[in-house]
Amino acid sequence: MTSTVGGPPTHSTPAQLALGLLTGGVIGASLTAFIGGCVVERVPLIVTGLVLPAVYGLLLLFATLPRRAREAAVVPRTALAMIESLEAVGGESSDVPVRFELSVAPDDAPAFRVEIRQDINLVELPDYRPRGVVVVGYPPDRPWKTRIVKRPTPEWEERAASARVDSVPGPVMKSGTPGGCAGALLTLLGLLLGTAAVLLLFRGDLFGSAEGGSGASRSSVSSSSTTTVTSATAQVTLGPGRSMLDQGELRRAVESLTPAGEERRAVTVVVQDRLLMVVFASAGVESAGFDPGSLPYDRVPGLVEEARTTLGVESPRSWQLTAQGLTGSLTLRVVVTGDAGTGTLEANDRGEVLRRSAG
Structure with a gap:
């Protein structure tokens, strides 16, 4: 009769199951942290997503060194x-x-x-x-x-x-024994737990930034307008039948972009009939840009009307006002487009006309 030797373990040990759970947790946590950090532009989250698997790999390497040393010492x-x-x-x-x-x-x-x-x-x-x-x-x-x-x-x-x-x-x-259904389920459970842990621990970075207006984006929709705010830009779109030239409409639109008590400087403000777009200055550069609340709101309708009637543009169809002030000196430029070309009117921060040009 031929004798035979025992084979490899036919089921996962508790240590292997625990390792599968931990590995799944590290995978879920690192992926969630890295992707979430990229989306909301949070360096700590991105670093966590990159460092966590590296640290886990080193710990696993050191933990298995004795076993691998014992196996290497066995003479084949x-x-x-x-x-x-x-x-x-x-x-x-x-x-x-x-x-x-x-x-x-x-x-x-x-x-x-x-x-x-x-x-x-x-x-x-x-x-x-x-x-x-x-x-x-x-x-x-x-x-x-x-x-x-x-x-x-x-x-x-x-x-x-x-x-x-x-x-x-x-x-x-x-030579390759499957880990079994239990091991796969525990790895999946670990992945879900790791994802949940990151979302819980960094919920302020991932979700709170939208409330503060300086992180991801916040959007609001009403029956009369739509507002979207991100860390770099903001936009307000009015509903039908309304115009930024209506009394107080432009001022209300600008004020809706920043919560009460928060000051955000802008480098460019673009106004069209039903659309307001603002490009904010970088948070780390305090002197750049201008306060969007300092726009000469009362002069805007008059500047648009003057551009329509004095620049020689036939049958003006659309207009756009652009306010720029990268260094704090505000310049207003109204461009009117008609059937036969365009015309431009420039004004200072008080709404006083500086020059006119016909296209």
Whole structure:
């Protein structure tokens, strides 16, 4: 009767399940932190997403050093094996993954049957055939990690050429044992828990910034207008039947872009009949831009009307007022477009006309 050796564990240990849960948590947390940080422009979140997997990898490396050192200290055993069957399982390069089923017959240990997967060069593939004898090496404490020795010593090569190895009955050990459904579910659970942890710990950065008006974006929609505010721009669109030239409409639109008590400086303000757009200055540059509340609101309708009637633009169809002040000196420019061209009117921060030009 042929003796056989035990195979690899057929189920995940508690330590492996815990490791799967922890790995899933790290993956979920790092991805959520990195993507969320990029969206809301938060450097701490981005750094967390990049550093967390690196730290986890280092900790895992140090934690497994003793085990890997013990495994490396085990002297591999060399033996003869018979190829029960082989099958190429894919690959488009010169090295083809081949699944081997082997009957291994060590000189001083029980025989066993094992299934492995190993890359074989296309040129060497005809050298391996069913019932052929090959030289293999394996760790004595982990025989399922058997590998075919492609370049054996002359002594073992001579033995393989003349030896006969009997077939070993099952069961067949496999070099790659699936982790099982429980391990996959725990990894998924860890991923969800990691995602939830980041959303909870950094909820102020991810969601609170919208309330403060300096992070992601906040939007509001009413029956008469739509307002959208981000860290760099803001926009107000009026509903039908309303115009920025109506009494007090432009002032209300500008004031709706910043919460009470918050001061945000602008570098450009663009006004059209039903649209207001503001480009804000960078938060770190305090002296740049101008206070959008300092616009000469009462003069805007008059400037638009003067541009329509005094620039020689026939049948004016549209107008646009642009206020710019990167260094704090405000300049207003009204452009009127008609059937036969455009005209431009420029004014200072008090709404006094400086120059006119016809297109």
